[in-house]
Amino acid sequence: MAPVYKLKFFNFMGVAEPIRYLFAFGGISYKNIEIEDADWPDVQKSVPFGKLPVLEVDKKVLYQSVAISRYLGKLVGLLPNDDLEAAELDAIALTVFDFGTKVHEWYHEQDKEKKLYLQKELEERWCPRYLGDLEEIVKQKGTYFGGQKLSWADLYFVGIMESIEGMWGSKILEKQYPSLFTIYKHVHEIPAIETYVSNRPHYKY
Template sequence: MAPIYKLKFFDYMGVAEPIRYLFAYGGIKYENIIIKKNVDWPRIQNTVPFGKLPVLEVDNKVLHQSTAICRYLGKLVGLLPSDDLVAAELDALVASTFDFGARVHQWYHEEDVSCKHQDEKELETVVFPRYLNEFEDIIHQKGGYLGGKQLTWADFYFVGILESVQGMWSKDFLQQYPYITQLFKNVHALPTIKSYIATRPNYKY
């Protein structure tokens, strides 16, 4: 009997979108439970590991941390390389993707106007070029995807997080990165992903 999956996250793309992509890709049924920050979260926060979302309930077990959840799903849908070294390289790239998204998320939620302006300048002149140039080179050198010439779970994580960043940044930052752009197009062109995108809720970012 197939496990019962329940994904809990806020009404955003964020670090949950790669998880939703992998469910869609694998045609795996799950319950997408939306947690309302001002209504549900105060009651739920102390019931999840380390007080953070997303969490994925797999029957009676609870997984936390988006990267670990995606790696688990990646194996389920056949997108985890069997070579341990290659798999570890993907883990590192996913961790760097998370770091990039978290840095933008920090800026987005900064309430001090002067600090936010300073952060934005640093993102635009240092952080974005550093991360995106490196990812562009990696995708180019490896043959179109983060793991080489074949799609892996890391590509879903990468695309999902960058979509969230696009929502927060509200500026076109991919135009000068043709290999990243092509990877986006390849992922979005997958029939299951195209179908998911056509019907997904209008998440804020």
């Protein structure tokens, strides 16, 4: 019997969106549980380290978006057999997560002066560094982060970039990072992903 999957997150994209992409890609049924603000204090007490997303696989609970995505990536055939290649993809996904965290920090900063400082850091330091280095990796590898073959890290990157561009308010990749933009386009052209994106709820970033 197939496992029962329950994904718990808030009603926005965030770090859960790559997970939803992978479920869509694999045609795997799951229950998408959206946690309301009023319920969060109680839910927070029941999940590992008080953080979301979590994925319940029958009675087991997985946490951390990169670990969940890697698990699903293997399940849907997007994880290479070579251990070194697999580790390289882990590093890509963790780097994308780090970049997303910096944008998230800026987006939710309430102090105007600090927010301006964080924005300058993003514009002058972090966007060029993270996206520039990722762009070079793809140029050296080929079409995708793993070379010529699509991997779970590509879906993870695109899922996170959707939130980043939403928070930033502009299409960062299209003008400056053509190799990364190609991945972005290719992933959205996958029929299962295209169908999911067309029918998903109107999530916040």
